[in-house]
Structure formats: structure tokens, C-alpha cells
Amino acid sequence: MHQPYLLILGSGTSNGVPTLGKAYPPDFLADQRNHRTRSSCLLAGPGGNILVDAGPDMRHQLLREGILDVESVIITHTHADHIMGLDDIRAFCLKYQKPIPVYASPESQADIERIFPYAFAESRPGIWVPRLEFREIRPQLAVAGLTIHTFFVDHGSLPCLAFRVNDVAYLTDVSHIPEGVMPALRGLKTLVLDAVRFRPHPNHFHFEKALEVAEEIGAETTYLTHLSDDYHHPVTEATLPKGIKLAFDGLNIQL
Numbered sequence: 001m002h003q004p005y006l007l008i009l010g011s012g013t014s015n016g017v018p019t020l021g022k023a024y025p026p027d028f029l030a031d032q033r034n035h036r037t038r039s040s041c042l043l044a045g046p047g048g049n050i051l052v053d054a055g056p057d058m059r060h061q062l063l064r065e066g067i068l069d070v071e072s073v074i075i076t077h078t079h080a081d082h083i084m085g086l087d088d089i090r091a092f093c094l095k096y097q098k099p100i101p102v103y104a105s106p107e108s109q110a111d112i113e114r115i116f117p118y119a120f121a122e123s124r125p126g127i128w129v130p131r132l133e134f135r136e137i138r139p140q141l142a143v144a145g146l147t148i149h150t151f152f153v154d155h156g157s158l159p160c161l162a163f164r165v166n167d168v169a170y171l172t173d174v175s176h177i178p179e180g181v182m183p184a185l186r187g188l189k190t191l192v193l194d195a196v197r198f199r200p201h202p203n204h205f206h207f208e209k210a211l212e213v214a215e216e217i218g219a220e221t222t223y224l225t226h227l228s229d230d231y232h233h234p235v236t237e238a239t240l241p242k243g244i245k246l247a248f249d250g251l252n253i254q255l
């Protein structure tokens with residue numbers, strides 16, 4: 001049995017990096033860590049794999065990482081860059097011949113049902129659609145042999161699900177951490193934190209703010225994620241304070 005881990009499937013902002021329609025210097029493109037797919041991670045537990053968000057790059061991300069199984073899905077929120085790959089979950093429904101549990105807030109469940117109505121319609125023989133089965137987000141989830149402590153942070157006016165497993169916390173898409181959540185972030189070994197771009201953003205922590213929050217939380221190592229093309233991996237990372245790093249696609253964090 002492998003050691004449980006969190007695998008960064010996508011470290012990019014909603015556009016992905018490189019962004020369509022933009023030219024980049026060759027040295028930027030030459031660094032693979034500057035190729036950022038849409039924000040997502042995989043929790044690999046002793047009892048299986050949990051996909052956290054299913055954005056438009058989901059299929060490519062799982063192929064790239066050689067992930068053959070996804071037994072359940074957690075949706076943090078329903079912005080397009082976090083759910084538009086859900087249709088491809090049907091491959092796993094077919095593989096296991098059963099619906100895939102999707103952990104999502106009631107608001108997220110309503111959005112997903114509206115956007116993918118056919119995944120919830122009565123099944124028709126021979127028609128291959130994703131079968132999704134909603135599960136409630138409880139403060140503590142026991143999934144795939146992992147204990148996942150969940151909490152909601154503010155993503156502009158939208159709540160976004162964040163979580164902690166052992167000494168690792170994952171906060172994609174956050175512009176404010178409610179005071180009540182801070183105790184859940186004490187004593188972290190690793191924090192994955194939104195830092196979308198250099199300029200302030202109404203719905204995300206930007207670089208300076210993320211550094212401030214990272215210092216306040218005080219994890220041993222903080223990885224900044226949901227990154228735009230403001231970040232040129234080696235150039236930016238050379239300027240970062242001790243304990244702060246940039247996430248990249250394929251980063252593996254032991255749980």
C-alpha cells in the first residue's frame with residue numbers, strides 16, 4: 001500500500017497557462033512548470049482516489065499522471081474551471097458499473113444538476129452518460145481511508161470548500177478566510193493556497209496578500225496555486241521568502 005498523498009493535477013488559474021491568444025518568450029515556455037492546467041488535485045488514500053474538482057483539463061490531467069482510478073469526487077465550487085470536466089467521469093462509471101459519489105454543497109449540487117441534467121436523468125440502456133450520486137459535505141468526511149476535515153472559505157461572494165487531511169490543507173479559490181476557520185489551519189506542515197496573480201483580485205488572494213496570509217497561518221511549507229502567467233516559475237520562486245514555494249502540475253505532497 002502506498003503512502004497517502006495529495007497530487008497537484010492543475011496549478012493554473014481559470015484561463016490556464018499559457019493563455020490562449022498570447023505569445024510568450026521561449027524561456028517561459030521552456031520551463032514545464034509554467035504550463036499550468038486548471039486548478040485541481042487528487043487525494044490518493046489507502047482506499048482509493050478522490051478527485052478534487054473536475055475542470056476542463058481533467059481528462060488530460062489524469063492521463064498525464066497515469067491515474068487509472070477515481071472512486072469519488074469532491075467539488076469545491078461550481079465555477080467553470082472546476083466542473084466542466086465532469087462529463088468525463090462517465091469513464092469511471094462504466095469501469096465500475098456504478099454511479100460515482102460527488103461530495104458537494106447543496107448550492108453546488110443544484111448547479112451541477114442544472115448544467116449536467118442528463119447525468120441525473122433515468123438511465124437508458126446503451127446510452128453512456130456519467131452517473132453522479134451526490135453526497136453531503138460534513139465537517140468531517142471519511143473517504144478512501146482518509147479523514148478529511150472540511151470548511152468553507154470566501155471566494156468573492158461565493159463559498160468555496162477547503163479541507164485539511166492530516167497536516168496538509170488545500171485552499172484553492174479564496175479571497176478571505178473566516179476567523180472561525182483559522183483554528184483548523186494551526187500546526188500545518190503543508191498549505192496549498194490561492195495566489196492568483198500579482199495585482200489584487202476581488203475573488204482571490206493575490207501574491208502579496210497570499211504571502212501575508214501564509215505567514216499568519218505559519219505552515220512549514222506553503223505552495224501558492226491557481227497561478228496566472230504573472231508567475232515565471234524559476235524567476236518568481238527565487239524571490240520568495242523561506243517556506244514559500246510555487247505549486248506546479250504534478251507536484252506530489254505526502255499526507
Ligand SMILES: [Zn+2]
Binds near residue numbers: 079155
Ligand atoms: Zn473559482
